[in-house]
Amino acid sequence: MTAALDRITTPAKDADPHVETGHSKLGLGVGVIGLLIAMVVAGLAIAAAVQVGDAGSEDTIGELLAVAFGLNTVALATIKTGIAIILIGILVRLWTRVQGINKALPALKAPTKDQGNVATSGTTETPFGTCDLSESAPKELGIHKMAKTLWAPMLVMGLMLVAVGFVVALVWAGNVGSDPESALGASAWAQGLQFLGEAMVLGGISFLLASILAGLRAGGGKVQQSLGLPVQTLEMPVTAKVFIGLMVAGMVLAIVQFVGYIVTTQFDSAVDVFTWFAWLGPLRELSLGLLLAGIVMALATIGNVLGFQFWRIRGIITTGS
């Protein structure tokens, strides 16, 4: 399966850089569909607010809000799917860039001066952090292997949970007036399922970002190795470690909130249910918040690695080593 996923994120050999891969258009299209769904959600919520203002039917208000909740999560998951498609496009483009640099650098680099024995082991300091030195491109890290294998399953499972949760939200809406107890139970399932799904979609995006970091690391190593130069690879920066920590914390809380919602379906008293809902709602938001904070750290790491790579390429061009 890893090989199949690799094919999705790797361009054809000697791919023409002029040619658009279509990821941008597809991702944008999916994102715009998500925003259109969000507009429908806003319409439903406004209708519910107007009903409340006019002292309308409680059942109608409950139905509108239940559908709006389920559909809103679908809208968010759709836009995030668009983001995932764009990230796949970035991965493909990064490999096209590696191919281009591999071809161009031998012609652009200055002749290598005889510097005697050049270190090919140990570490060296750069403006972007400590680098490991090696003769060949570094081996893939466990976390990168995991990310490349898991981004797709996480994304697909997340979308499935959001879809199932939406169906449950429709059941919730259908029971608002006729069977309040079932409606309360369905609302717990819908909230738990959909936010676990959202977290998994964000987990898939996080793994895609880690795959981009893996691509930058592997590509940078390959380029330096092909030139016969000592391979400099940035050690894992603090931002990358924080990224992993926040991602794990976010996923754990997403599971906790899901379990919490299931527990509430066993309560006899509505007061107990609403007491738990009062902290479970913010908890599920916290889980997404931590995953998003992890994504910030992943993007910061990518920015740092890019700065290092351009610095290294400039060094190779101007000094040949």
Added chain:
Amino acid sequence: MTTATADFNTQTTATPPDEILPHKAGRRLWFPMFLMALMGFGIGIVLAFFRADAVNSGDVQDAAALGQFVPAFMFIGFAAVFSAIAFAVARILGAFRAGGSGMQHAVGAEVKTLTMPPTGRAFIGLMVMGMMFILVPVVIHLVLGTLIATGNDSALANVEEWSIWLEASRRFGVSTYLLSILLGLATIITVLRFQSVRLGQIVAR
């Protein structure tokens, strides 16, 4: 000088161009926004447990007031974390611009820099829009919460209607913000494509 080459609008200079404002903002602000997000989420979750206690003890006024403060702080967190992501994307775009132009300068070629693509402009526009859709409700939540906490009966009576309006705006703001981030990432694809094409041009000189 701005020229359209093949399918890119570029600016040509003899030396690497100065850093543009969005990239400078991205470099400086991503981390403060990240910290602000963690603070917002932290305060929000603590208040949520106080609210759960108020719901359990049947304290309607406190539960309603905290029902406004909790989303206010959680969404300060979301606005900040989305801003941090947007600034981190801008920082990446800045790294590409500085690195790409520095590389062209190093090989002695004229420095061609991509002018901001339409996706880049839409990224900034939607980001501002998304932030407004989130921050305006946050302010109203804080005002409502304060009114209810100080015993304003009218605010308490209308809190349900207000909450639905504010939630609608916040939700739409989150979707808009996510779409802006998508556009920022799409801009990275455009930049990567341009840089690969430009590299080929330099080698073919």
